[in-house]
Amino acid sequence: MSGLRVDQLSFAYGRKQALREVSFHIPQGSFCALLGPNGAGKSTLFALLTRLFTSRDGTIEIAGHDLSQAPRKALKQMGVVFQQPTLDLDLTVHRNLTYFAALHGFSGRDANTRIEAALDRLNMRERQKETVRDLNGGHRRRLEIARSLIHTPSVLLLDEPTVGLDAATRKSITDHIHALSQSEGLTVLWATHLTDEIQDTDQLLILHQGRLLEDGTAQALRGTQPLADHFLSLTEESTVA
């Protein structure tokens, strides 16, 4: 079995229930958007998927590996881009990637080959000697995505990766990851609260107040409505209910 599978996953912070029996499957090579308003539970889900938190309620399978029973195998197949940037601003692009490669046990020629391949994937090779502080926000984000691919994971998680970027840069990065997912068979889970980052053919999960309200292709879910209207009607209705 491949891709990413979540089954009956629940999580509470003390008495505050943040996720309630969430289940979904993203097939290998699919781009899936996770859409939810503030407080929906997106970051909690990411924390569980990356094993920052654990839960006894429910299961997570990454590329066929159960995260609680075979965590090393599962995490090896996963690349993550967190919401908060974690680059060293005083180091060059290449040096940032060398450190990360070392964390994964890659050094010497193997590390260099991986770094160049990762930079090529994000069209960043010509910037490898630049200091991160000198890069604009879009290039810093591209670098973080390149870094997350160094160990060639088959599943890539991105938690609101375009926060703070202008519209043109957001579009360029979202288009790029959609293309990578198709060309390399990468399974992508892209958390966002921005509907314009989602394409009609994407799988779409709508999360609200810890519950998965919908799971299907964006086009099928929105019907003839703009996705933003569909999302608002759904989340507003269930807030009132």
Ligand SMILES: Nc1ncnc2c1ncn2[C@@H]1O[C@H](COP(=O)(O)OP(=O)(O)OP(=O)(O)O)[C@@H](O)[C@H]1O
């Ligand atoms: N450490 C915590 N203690 C108690 N409640 C928390 C904690 N962290 C999150 N919550 C609550 O859990 C729910 C889900 O929060 P979460 O941060 O996962 O949502 P989110 O979809 O990521 O929101 P955002 O887009 O604002 O980051 C919210 O009601 C939030 O207030």
